[in-house]
Amino acid sequence: MIRLEYFTKDDFQTLIDWNVNASTSFLYQWTGGAELTYPLTHAQLEAYLKGANKNGATRYIYRVVEQQTGQVIGHLQIAAVDLKQRSARISRVLIGEPRSRGQGYGQQMIRAACEIIFDRWQLHKASLGVFDFNQSALSCYQKVGFQIDGLLRHARKVGDDYWDLYEMSMLEDEWQAVKGDQS
Numbered sequence: 109m110i111r112l113e114y115f116t117k118d119d120f121q122t123l124i125d126w127n128v129n130a131s132t133s134f135l136y137q138w139t140g141g142a143e144l145t146y147p148l149t150h151a152q153l154e155a156y157l158k159g160a161n162k163n164g165a166t167r168y169i170y171r172v173v174e175q176q177t178g179q180v181i182g183h184l185q186i187a188a189v190d191l192k193q194r195s196a197r198i199s200r201v202l203i204g205e206p207r208s209r210g211q212g213y214g215q216q217m218i219r220a221a222c223e224i225i226f227d228r229w230q231l232h233k234a235s236l237g238v239f240d241f242n243q244s245a246l247s248c249y250q251k252v253g254f255q256i257d258g259l260l261r262h263a264r265k266v267g268d269d270y271w272d273l274y275e276m277s278m279l280e281d282e283w284q285a286v287k288g289d290q291s
Contacts, residue, residue: 109174109175109176109216110172110173110174110175110181110182110213110216110217110220111172111173111175111220112170112171112172112173112184112217112220112221112224113170113171113173114161114168114169114170114171115157115160115161115169115170115171115183116157116171117153117154117157119171119180119183120150120153122171122180122204123148123153123183123204124147124148124149124150124153126202126204126205127146127147127148127204128147130146131146132145132146132266132267133266133267135148136264136266137239137242138183138200138201138202139200140199140200140237140264141264141266143155143156144156144200156169157169165189166187166188166189166190167185167186167187167188167189168185168186168187168189168224169183169184169185169200170183170184170185170186170221171183172184172203172213172217174208174213179205180204180205181203181204181205181208181213182201182202182203182204182205182208182213182217183200183201183202183204184198184200184201184202184217184220184221185198185199185200185201186198186199186221186224186225187199187200188235189229189231191229191231193232193233194230194231194232194233195231195232195233195234195235196225196229196231196233196234196235197234197235197236198218198221198225198234198235198236199236199237201214201217201218201236201245203217214244214245214248215248215251215252218248218249218252218254219252221234222234222252222253222278222283222286226280226283226284230280231280232279232280233277233278233279233280234254234277234278234283235257235275235276235277236249236254236275236276236277237260237263237273237274237275237276238273238274238276239264239271239272239273239274240259240271240272240273240274241271246274249276250276252278252286253278253282253283253285253286254276254277254278255276255277255278255282256274256275256276257274257275257276257277258274258275259272259273259274259275260272260273260274260275
């Protein structure tokens with residue numbers, strides 16, 4: 109089991125270390141490439157954290173902690189929080205600890221984010237994007253209850269390649285049904 113805790117400056121080095129031997133495309137795959145670029149730096153993460161995790165913020169950034177060991181194993185963001193439209197976007201999902209991959213933590217992370225979005229904040233819609241080649245993430249999101257809204261062809265240019273992006277979402281009544289199935 110996991111829990112989400114606010115990401116802080118104390119987590120910067122862990123996130124940097126998870127990406128130190130990675131590639132530009134690996135980092136782009138989980139960050140979207142907008143404000144975090146390879147190689148990750150403390151300065152980038154300072155800017156990323158600015159204004160987050162405060163009452164009324166539009167962005168909440170979390171570290172993912174494995175409850176039994178207390179080890180930080182991942183990272184997740186809930187952004188584009190719009191109380192008027194009652195929506196939020198899950199993004200920057202990463203299981204950074206290699207030995208923790210393939211253990212079901214991804215589904216737990218997305219469920220925990222949905223609990224915040226739907227149960228705590230009482231929002232109507234959660235959305236996310238996933239590159240079409242990331243079949244394990246796509247499968248994870250579908251198992252939690254997200255549905256594909258559409259495919260954005262050549263949505264991002266990474267190096268000389270263009271990547272297609274699935275847009276996915278879940279509505280509050282769908283979340284309630286998913287929760288009911290888990291009881």
